[in-house]
Amino acid sequence: MTAGTALPFAETLEAVRALVPTKLRNPRIGIVCGSGLSGLAESFRETVLVPYEKLPGFAKSTVPGHKSSLAFGLTGKGEGVSVVAMLGRFHPYEGHAFPTVVYPIRIMARLGVKNIIITNAAGSLNPNIPVGTIVVIQDHLALPNLTCMNPLLGPSTSPEHPRFLPLSDAYSPALRRLLFLSAHHLALDRSALTEGTYAWVGGPTYETPAEGRLLRLAGADVVGMSTVPEVVVAREEGLNIMVMSLVTNFVVIPDRYRSIREEVEAELAGNPIQLEQAQVVSHEEVLEVGREKAELMKKLVESVVERIPTVPELQ
Numbered sequence: 001m002t003a004g005t006a007l008p009f010a011e012t013l014e015a016v017r018a019l020v021p022t023k024l025r026n027p028r029i030g031i032v033c034g035s036g037l038s039g040l041a042e043s044f045r046e047t048v049l050v051p052y053e054k055l056p057g058f059a060k061s062t063v064p065g066h067k068s069s070l071a072f073g074l075t076g077k078g079e080g081v082s083v084v085a086m087l088g089r090f091h092p093y094e095g096h097a098f099p100t101v102v103y104p105i106r107i108m109a110r111l112g113v114k115n116i117i118i119t120n121a122a123g124s125l126n127p128n129i130p131v132g133t134i135v136v137i138q139d140h141l142a143l144p145n146l147t148c149m150n151p152l153l154g155p156s157t158s159p160e161h162p163r164f165l166p167l168s169d170a171y172s173p174a175l176r177r178l179l180f181l182s183a184h185h186l187a188l189d190r191s192a193l194t195e196g197t198y199a200w201v202g203g204p205t206y207e208t209p210a211e212g213r214l215l216r217l218a219g220a221d222v223v224g225m226s227t228v229p230e231v232v233v234a235r236e237e238g239l240n241i242m243v244m245s246l247v248t249n250f251v252v253i254p255d256r257y258r259s260i261r262e263e264v265e266a267e268l269a270g271n272p273i274q275l276e277q278a279q280v281v282s283h284e285e286v287l288e289v290g291r292e293k294a295e296l297m298k299k300l301v302e303s304v305v306e307r308i309p310t311v312p313e314l315q
């Protein structure tokens with residue numbers, strides 16, 4: 001789908017009606033599972049998996065660590081809370097146009113979702129935020145949005161949506177509060193969870209040291225290739241949003257560049273310099289940290305989901 005194409009909402013919702021039992025098909029809470037985090041839906045009960053290929057308007061996720069299904073189910077104690085999770089998302093770098101990237105968010109909103117928990121894997125730009133930390137996002141820095149690559153470019157999807165959307169209040173304080181309360185009740189070490197700003201880049205290349213330095217200087221704590229288009233559209237749809245970034249790697253920002261001139265001069269002077277092995281990030285490393293932290297992310301998400309029905313402003 002491209003900007004301006006009519007979106008097949010009615011067909012997608014009809015497919016959901018045909019495949020998902022009544023009890024599960026109008027969830028109030030949505031979850032987006034980031035790279036390596038599809039396990040967030042593993043503890044759902046009465047789960048119904050709907051492959052994206054059965055949903056008109058949905059693409060297929062092509063990134064390792066992203067499955068391609070919507071999971072409908074119940075979570076929490078007693079009767080449980082009805083939830084829907086995207087097992088796998090779409091990134092612009094896969095070649096998907098923005099309307100496709102954000103289509104599942106628009107569908108969740110039309111199914112009745114009011115609160116959305118978006119997760120991702122991200123690189124740390126902040127020396128005080130080590131690998132394995134979960135960062136709850138308080139703000140974002142989106143260079144693509146500032147340079148005419150905004151998911152809301154094009155005709156408005158609905159006359160009810162504002163043309164000029166404020167984003168100064170995008171990240172729900174009430175949901176973030178629930179996350180810190182959950183961390184407390186789970187007796188999590190204070191260092192396991194922190195707050196920060198997410199920088200969205202297009203990818204699929206990881207950052208050069210100069211790019212990492214720029215983002216750090218601009219105030220970002222973590223960087224990733226997803227999430228912001230979903231946040232923008234979720235906000236347009238009027239959802240309460242919480243974003244959890246799992247730090248899977250450090251962005252390589254050396255204090256000083258390796259100087260080839262110095263190396264050559266030292267070698268010629270008979271004192272060759274012993275170099276440290278350069279660090280390079282890989283998607284395998286990203287997925288590995290996702291596996292290590294999957295259980296913790298799952299417990300936190302479950303605990304937040306369970307508490308949402310107790311907060312009047314999130315209903």
Ligand SMILES: O=P(O)(O)O[C@@H]1C[C@H](O)[C@@H](CO)O1
Nearest residue numbers: 034035120121225226283286
């Ligand atoms: O979908 P997310 O943002 O969790 O995935 C991150 C960003 C890239 O897609 C990939 C890079 O390793 O992981």
